[in-house]
Amino acid sequence: MKQSPYPIEPSxxxxxxxxxxxxxIGCILVRQLPDGRQLRGTIVETEAYEAGEPACHGYRRxxxxxxxxxxxxxxxxxxxxxxxxxxxxxxxxxxxxxxxVLIRALELxxxxxxxxxxxxxxxxxxxxxGKLCRVFQIDCRHSGLPLTPSHSLWLEHPxxxxxxxxxxxxxxxxxxxxxxxxxEIPWRWYLKDCAAVSRHSS
DNA sequence: CTTCCGATTGAA
DNA sequence: TCAATCGGAAGG
Numbered sequence: 244m245k246q247s248p249y250p251i252e253p254s255x256x257x258x259x260x261x262x263x264x265x266x267x268i269g270c271i272l273v274r275q276l277p278d279g280r281q282l283r284g285t286i287v288e289t290e291a292y293e294a295g296e297p298a299c300h301g302y303r304r305x306x307x308x309x310x311x312x313x314x315x316x317x318x319x320x321x322x323x324x325x326x327x328x329x330x331x332x333x334x335x336x337x338x339x340x341x342x343x344v345l346i347r348a349l350e351l352x353x354x355x356x357x358x359x360x361x362x363x364x365x366x367x368x369x370x371x372x373g374k375l376c377r378v379f380q381i382d383c384r385h386s387g388l389p390l391t392p393s394h395s396l397w398l399e400h401p402x403x404x405x406x407x408x409x410x411x412x413x414x415x416x417x418x419x420x421x422x423x424x425x426x427e428i429p430w431r432w433y434l435k436d437c438a439a440v441s442r443h444s445s
Numbered sequence: 446c447t448t449c450c451g452a453t454t455g456a457a
Numbered sequence: 458t459c460a461a462t463c464g465g466a467a468g469g
Contacts, residue, residue: 290452298452308465326462328453345452373453383464421452441453 250391251398253317256335260291260342263335265416265432267344269409271352271402274379275395282379284349284369285405288433288440290419292332293342298425301341311387312341319396321376321386328373329382333390333398347420347431349375350439371441412436 251270256263267289274282292299292312300309300322311320311334320332320343332343349369369375376382381396388394401409413435418426420442433440 292452300452303466306466322452323464324451325453326451326464330452332452347452371453419452423451 249399251317251400253315253389256316256333257337258335260293260335260344261430263333264289264291264344264430265414267333267346267398268414268432268434269401269405271399271405272346272349272375272379273392273397273399274381275392276380277395281353283352284375284379285352285401285439286346286348287350287437288346288348289431290345290347291335291342291430292345293336294340296425296428298419298422298428299341305341309341312343313339314387317389319381319385319388319390321381321383323383324373329376330372331376331379331381331385345372346375347372348433348437348439348441349379350437351378367439370439374441 267286270286272284272286276282294301296302301312305313308322311318314334315338316335318334320334321329324330331346333346334343336342348371351365351369354365369378385396390397415433415435416429417431418429419431
């Protein structure tokens with residue numbers, strides 16, 4: 244996969260989710276908040292989902308909720324889980340084919356507003372799919388929107404510093420978390436020994 | 446219409 | 458280990 248300079252282009256995401264998911268590790272999620280603050284976080288944990296396997300939301304049929312998942316690459320797919328948390332996915336592959344990458348954890352690059360805190364205290368505030376959406380103020384209104392600066396939510400390629408880190412830090416591939424079907428498929432990736440990963444156990 | 450339950454989280 | 462909490466999907 245080639246690399247474009249600034250926001251990540253849909254074409255970079257136009258590959259099968261299990262290929263994009265590990266490639267997204269190290270990329271940066273950026274959120275421009277209504278109050279003017281800009282939040283950034285390095286993606287450190289992802290999971291792939293795609294049509295044809297039972298854990299995928301688009302496994303059975305196209306519905307109003309999972310509609311975005313069937314869209315072209317580069318859209319956000321956001322859904323509400325357990326009545327209280329949102330989860331952010333990056334739509335991948337091609338139009339009309341359900342596939343997306345769940346962003347499970349970010350390592351925050353920008354301190355939260357209340358922060359007169361040490362990095363140690365806020366580094367894990369986005370360590371989990373529900374937590375990162377809370378911090379980044381992402382909800383269902385973002386579902387179906389392209390990930391572009393004009394929509395105040397987008398992706399960027401890794402910085403040189405992060406790239407150096409990626410060269411020395413192994414990527415762990417394992418099975419996905421929190422699902423009851425398709426549990427044997429090893430479509431979860433995370434940075435080894437990263438403090439901001441949601442869970443370390445398989 | 447009614448019932449069931451989830452790609453989670455944090456407290457017990 | 459378990460409750461919180463609610464919209465969507467499935468079944469009657």
